[in-house]
Amino acid sequence: MINSTIVEKIRETPSTITFRFYWEEKVLPGQFIMIWVPGYGEIPMSLSFTGKKKGITVKAYGVPSRKLQELEPGDRIFFMGPYGKPFTESHGKRLLIGSGSGMASLLPLVNQDSTVIVSARNREELLYIGKMQAERVVTITDDGSSGFKGLPHEYLASMDLSVFQRLYVCGPEVMMFKLLPLLMKAGVKAEFSLERSMKCGIGICDSCSIDGFQLCTEGPVVSIEKLSGLNEFGKWKLDHSGKRIEV
Amino acid sequence: MLQVTVAGLKLENPLMLASGILDQNGYTMKRILESGAAAVVTKSIGSEPRDGYLPPVIYPIEGGLLNAVGLSNPGIDNIGGEIKIALSAGKPVIGSIFGSTPDEFLKLAISMEEYGVSAVELNLSCPHVQGYGTEVGSDPVLVRNIVKNLKGSLRIPVFSKLSPNVNSVLEIARAASDSDALVLINTVKGMAIDIVAKRPVLSNIYGGLSGSAIKSVGLRYVYEVKREMDIDIIGVGGIENYQDALEYIMAGSKALQIGTALGKFGKSIFYRISTELAEYLSKNNIRSVMDLVGAAQI
Structure with a gap:
């Protein structure tokens, strides 16, 4: 296991906390690590900061992530990685669409040419608002407590997407599934970061597979062309036992 | 040239996917078959769904992997x-x-036969779950009964996968x-x-070591069992x-399984090894890979 000391702990929203730590390894936006919480489990986490001072943004979800949130500066974190294929870099205007904790893997892509659509259940859960050096930040909430009330695909229906060189999307699979037809129709270049349960990170356990592709090694970033040809995307996944369930 | 027949089963080449690696999602198994594997072995399936152990369940070390996945599987009713x-x-x-019993194995095997598998492989060897695997597979009387019970009732061949973590592999074989x-x-x-x-x-705490680190151990048991049986x-x-x-x-x-190397x-890897094997056979004027089975036995 690799280990590092937490140097900073930042409360982002009521349910999310960012931890910063130093790790020399070169990591590209979209790649992830497997964090070991000794005694409580192991979870995949995207890097929300990819410079020398790395960062992860942890949402309280299950037992390991709750335990991880209890760590303080000076405590050690243990992990393996980096894993996975990163986002493709692009020049010119880019549109980032992040829903919930999906914003974490998009944060390293934010620059002054970026329009960022941040979506969450409510105003309190919107991530990184006021912290991003972007051209424009748009907020979308399920309950309308900030910005547009609704879901990203509903907002995007009225946007001119042709001005963007590339779109980057990360969030719940159902959200991305609803977005896909609209982006295909618009004919844009887009990449999606998918999330499924993972046990190994090295392409052997079959937990994160989608249509025979392992997201941990052949993803998690998937192009719009590839995504549109997948049968299981937005429909089927396997649970922890390997039983086929609806997404 | 690469065709083999093992347990009456004809394979286009000797390479199969080993159980436990990339073999719970049907689309993944399909893709592995399309990548050149002659057959795939499913993840080990039990009577009921099991989530397995809390991660970390797989840990890479020098020369291979340690795993204690804990027999996670969707249960026999959900694998068809x-x-x-x-x-x-x-x-x-x-x-x-x-x-854990001859009857449980039989019930599972009959369902597998109904699902259309070409053979069943009995996991008598998982090293990390109480009541299953090696705990069953280290008892020669139980092993004999399980296999006998199946052989009398199935049309398809039965493979028994054995553990090196027993007093005498030969006795269990x-x-x-x-x-x-x-x-x-x-x-x-x-x-x-x-x-x-x-x-840990x-x-x-404990797991099973796989990969190149155990090649000489595997070879030793293949050689020893072949010499005696x-x-x-x-x-x-x-x-x-x-x-x-x-x-x-x-x-x-007569045939081989590949897992950790994936x-x-x-x-x-399936395509690469079978291509290399074919080249080796051609270069050495060997008509069939079957001609080499046991060639090193002295």
Whole structure:
């Protein structure tokens, strides 16, 4: 296991906390690590900061992530990685669409040419608002407590997407599934970061597979062309036992 | 040239996917068959769904992987759909099953036969779950009864996958001699400790070691069992290239299984090794890979 000391702990929203730590390894936006919480489990986490001072943004979800949130500066974190294929870099205007904790893997892509659509259940859960050096930040909430009330695909229906060189999307699979037809129709270049349960990170356990592709090694970033040809995307996944369930 | 017949089963080449690696989703198994594997063995399936152990369940170490996945599986009633998807590749699928009694194995095997598998592989060797695997597979009387019970009731061949973590592999191999083939070997029990965290890495503490680190152990058992018994053997443990494959074949294996190496080399390993094997055979004027089975026995 690799280990590092937490140097900073930042409360982002009521349910999310960012931890910063130093790790020399070169990591590209979209790649992830497997964090070991000794005694409580192991979870995949995207890097929300990819410079020398790395960062992860942890949402309280299950037992390991709750335990991880209890760590303080000076405590050690243990992990393996980096894993996975990163986002493709692009020049010119880019549109980032992040829903919930999906914003974490998009944060390293934010620059002054970026329009960022941040979506969450409510105003309190919107991530990184006021912290991003972007051209424009748009907020979308399920309950309308900030910005547009609704879901990203509903907002995007009225946007001119042709001005963007590339779109980057990360969030719940159902959200991305609803977005896909609209982006295909618009004919844009887009990449999606998918999330499924993972046990190994090295392409052997079959937990994160989608249509025979392992997201941990052949993803998690998937192009719009590839995504549109997948049968299981937005429909089927396997649970922890390997039983086929609806997404 | 690469065609083999093992336990009466015709395979286009000697390479199958080993149980436990990339074999719970039907689409993944299908893709592996399309990548050049002659057959796939499913993840070991039990009577009921099991989530397995808390991660970390897989930990890479020098020379291989330690795993204690904990027999996670969807249960026999939920695997038929995945097998159907895998079978659409038009190649054999082998159903791996685990149970604790002869009757439980039989029930699972009959369901597997109904799902259309070409053979069943009995997991008598998982090293890290109480009541199953090695705990069953280290009792020669139980092993004999399980295999006998199945052989009387199934039309498809029965493979028995044995553990190196027993007093005498040969004794268990003899107990399983009614099988159509023996699969040698499952993982070697081991563990890893993180010295900074000062605790075992695997949540189950102990796991099974696979990969190149165990190749010489696997070879030894294939060789030893082949020398003592007239039975088809499927060799598994640390195969990464055609030289490893040849060693296992010359020790006495008619077919081979590959698992851990997929993490290092990806799915193309099946195509690569079979191409290299064919080149080797041509270069050395050997008509069939079957001619080399047991060639190193002295």
